[in-house]
Amino acid sequence: MKVISAEEVHSSLSYPELVDSLQEAYGGKYSMPPRQVFLLDENTNHDAFAVLPSWNDQFIGVKAFTYFPDAEAPHKSLYSKILLFNRDHGEPLALVDGTTVTFWRTAGISGLATRLLSREDSETMLLLGTGNLAPYIIRANLSVRPIKRVMIWGRNLSKAESVAEMMKEEFADVLFSAVEDREVACSEADIVVAATGSHEPVVLGEWIRPGTHTDFIGNHHADKRECDTELITKAKVYADSRVNAFKEAGEILVPIKEGSFTEDRVVAELSEMCRGDAVLRENEEEVTLFKSIGMAMSDLVGAGLAYDKVINN
Numbered sequence: 001m002k003v004i005s006a007e008e009v010h011s012s013l014s015y016p017e018l019v020d021s022l023q024e025a026y027g028g029k030y031s032m033p034p035r036q037v038f039l040l041d042e043n044t045n046h047d048a049f050a051v052l053p054s055w056n057d058q059f060i061g062v063k064a065f066t067y068f069p070d071a072e073a074p075h076k077s078l079y080s081k082i083l084l085f086n087r088d089h090g091e092p093l094a095l096v097d098g099t100t101v102t103f104w105r106t107a108g109i110s111g112l113a114t115r116l117l118s119r120e121d122s123e124t125m126l127l128l129g130t131g132n133l134a135p136y137i138i139r140a141n142l143s144v145r146p147i148k149r150v151m152i153w154g155r156n157l158s159k160a161e162s163v164a165e166m167m168k169e170e171f172a173d174v175l176f177s178a179v180e181d182r183e184v185a186c187s188e189a190d191i192v193v194a195a196t197g198s199h200e201p202v203v204l205g206e207w208i209r210p211g212t213h214t215d216f217i218g219n220h221h222a223d224k225r226e227c228d229t230e231l232i233t234k235a236k237v238y239a240d241s242r243v244n245a246f247k248e249a250g251e252i253l254v255p256i257k258e259g260s261f262t263e264d265r266v267v268a269e270l271s272e273m274c275r276g277d278a279v280l281r282e283n284e285e286e287v288t289l290f291k292s293i294g295m296a297m298s299d300l301v302g303a304g305l306a307y308d309k310v311i312n313n
Contacts, residue, residue, distance in 0.1 A: 001092045001093060001094060001095060002093065002094040002095075002307065002310065002311065003094070003095050004094050004095070004096040004097060004303075004306055004307060004310055005097055006097040006099065006100040008097075008306065008310055009096065009097050009100040009101055009104065009302075009306045010100060012305065012306040012309035012310055012313075013101075013104045013302065013305060013306055013309075015107075015108065015111060015139050015140045015142075015143035015144075016111065016140075016143035016144055017305070018104060018105070018108040018140075018301075018302060018305060019108050019111040019112050019115065019140060019143060019144060021301050021305050022105070022108050022109060022112050022298060022301050023112055023115070023116075023274050024274075025056060025297060025300075025301045026112075026270050026271050026273075026274035026275075026297065027271070027274035027275045027276070028056065028057070029056065029057065030054060030055065030056040030297050030300075031054065031055050031056075032053070032054040032295060032296050032297050033053050033054075034243070035050060035051065035052040035053075035296060036050065036051045036052075037049075037050040038050070046067070046069050047066075047067065047068045047069075047070075048066070048067045049064070049065075049066050049067075050063075050064065050065050050066075050067070051063075051064050052064075052296035052299060053296060054295075054296040054297045054299070054300045055087060055300070056087065056297075056300065057087055058087050058304060059084050059085065059086070059087055059093070059300055059303075059304045059307075060084070060085040060086075060087055060090070061082055061083065061084050061085070061296070061299065061300040061303060061304070062082070062083050062296075063080060063081070063082045063083075063098050063101075063296060063299045063303075064080070064081055064082075064083070064098075065078060065079060065080035065081070065098060066078065066079050066080075078099065079098075079099070080097075080098030080099045080101075080102060081095055081096065081097065081098045082095070082096040082097075082098045082101055082299055082300075082303040083095055083096075084096060084300075084303055084304060084307055093307060094303070094307045094310075096303040096306055096307065098299065098303075101299055101302040101303050101306065102294075102299065102302075103132060103133055103136050104136060104302050105298040105299060105301065105302035106133060106136070106137075106217065106292070106294060106298070107133060107136030107137045107139065107140040108136075108140050108298070108302070109240060109270070109292050109294075109298055110137050110140055110141060110193055110195075110215050110217060110292065111137075111140030111141050111143060111144050112144075112270075112274075113213075113215050113238070113270075113290035113292070114140075114141050114144055114145055114191055114193075114213060114215065115144040115145070116273050116274075116280055117213050117238065117280055117281055117288040117290060118145060118190065118191050118213035118281070118288070119190060119211055119213070119281070119284055120145070121146070121190075122145045122146075122147065122190035122191050122213065123145075123146060123147055123148045123149065123190060124147070124148070124149045124150075124151070124188060124189050124190045124191070125138075125141055125142075125145075125147050125149070125150045125151070125189060125190065125191040125192075125193065126150075126151045126152075126153065126179075126185045126186060126188075126189035126191070126192045126193070127150065127151070127152050127153070127163075127193050127195070128153045128154070128182070128192070128193070128194040128195065128196050128202050128203065128226075129153075129154060129193075129194060129195035129196040129197075129217075129218060130152065130154035130156065130159040130160050130162070130163050131195065131197070133195050133217070134152070134163050134195070135163065135166065135167060135170075137193055137195060137217075138150055138163075138167055138171075139170075141191060141193065142171060142174065145191065147174060147191070148173075148174060148175060149174065149175045149176075149177075150164075150167065150174055150175070150176050150177075151177055151178075151179045151185045151188070151189065152164050152176065152177070152178050152179065153178070153179050153180070153182055153185060154178075154196075155196075157178055157180060160178035160179070161178040163178075164176040164177055164178045182202060182203070182207070183204070183207045186203060186204075186207035186208055186212075187207055187208075187209055189212060190211070190212060190213070191212070191213050191214075191215070192208065192212060192213070192214045192215070193214075193215040193216075193217065194214075194215070194216050194217065194218055194226040194227070195217040195218045196218045196226060197218040197219065198218065198219070198224075198226055199219075199221070199224040199225075200224075200225075201225055201226060201227050201228040202226050202227075203216075203226060203227045203228070203231060204227070204228050204230065204231065205227070205228055205229070205230025205231030205232075205233070205234050205235075206230060208231060208234075208235075208287055210284075210285040210286070210287060211284050211285050211286065211287070212287050212288075213281075213287075213288045213289075213290075214227070214231065214235065214287065214288065214289045214290070215289075215290045215292070216251055216289070216290070216291050216292070217292050219249070219250055219251065220248050220249075220293060220294075221248065221250050222247065222248055222249070222250050222253045223250050223253070223254065224250045225249075225250035225251040225254055226251060227251050227289070229254065229255040229258060229260050229261070231287075231289065232251060232252065232255045232260070232261055232289065233255065233260055233261060234287055235286075235287040235288060235289035236267050236281075236286055236287070236288050236289065237252065237261075237265060237266050237267060237289045237291070238266065238267055238268055238269070238270075238273065238278075238288065238289065238290045238291070239252070239266055239269050239270075239290070239291045239292075239293075240269060240270045240290075240291070240292045240293055240294070240295055241269050241270065241293060241295055242263075242266060242269050244293035244294070244295065245266065245269075245291055245293060246263060248293050249291050249293060251289075251291050252266065252291060267279060270295075
């Protein structure tokens with residue numbers, strides 16, 4: 001069985017190849033039982049262990065991760081591994097670093113949503129969030145649209161400036177800048193991606209102009225959200241998974257609780273979008289919104305692609 005390190009994952013994966021693989025996989029046949037999250041000690045802390053299984057016609061996989069929020073150096077708060085098996089006969093194939101795959105596939109889904117829902121001539125992008133995902137989200141979105149300008153916002157301006165400087169070196173033909181005014185930036189963007197982890201809206205519906213595609217990644221809480229109700233009610237809303245969205249996506253659940261939105265207004269989930277069974281963008285004026293929680297199938301695709309690359313090189 002092959003052990004695939006974080007460095008090997010980074011050297012194996014690229015955009016738009018991963019976006020292509022995700023689109024093909026979600027458009028095909030796969031199985032993905034509900035993920036299981038176990039609290040290890042409910043009385044004293046939030047230490048947890050999670051298991052996320054999935055399989056398709058090539059691989060069987062399970063991502064397992066631990067979350068210890070109070071971990072102290074040299075330990076990390078999160079450790080993640082993906083175990084791959086051969087689908088035909090069950091042989092264990094590889095143990096893949098799950099943390100790096102998660103970065104790559106999370107951003108890859110953002111790129112896929114942009115490919116499916118944004119205007120093809122989208123040239124300006126706003127990224128809200130300066131965490132570890134930021135460079136991956138930029139790379140994935142730039143790989144699927146002719147983006148010429150990227151604005152980056154963060155609560156810490158210096159971090160936004162650092163991300164902008166780092167990406168300038170990688171994409172010399174793209175104008176990168178750190179911005180402070182979210183309202184102005186939203187009004188100028190063709191694509192808005194939020195990956196902040198904020199518990200309060202960082203994007204308001206009144207800021208978003210017609211024709212914009214929006215994508216919300218950072219929140220996984222039923223009572224928190226990165227956008228307000230106005231944006232949800234004015235947009236065509238899509239989700240990576242209805243089951244996940246109706247359990248964990250405050251962006252959708254809070255408006256439902258308010259009586260401003262209903263479950264049947266979620267137009268489609270990712271598998272329907274990739275199979276061609278869903279109505280996507282129909283004109284240049286629509287506002288689209290994609291809510292991503294994260295799915296085990298994405299981990300399987302990322303880990304499987306890294307495995308194929310490693311054993312064939």
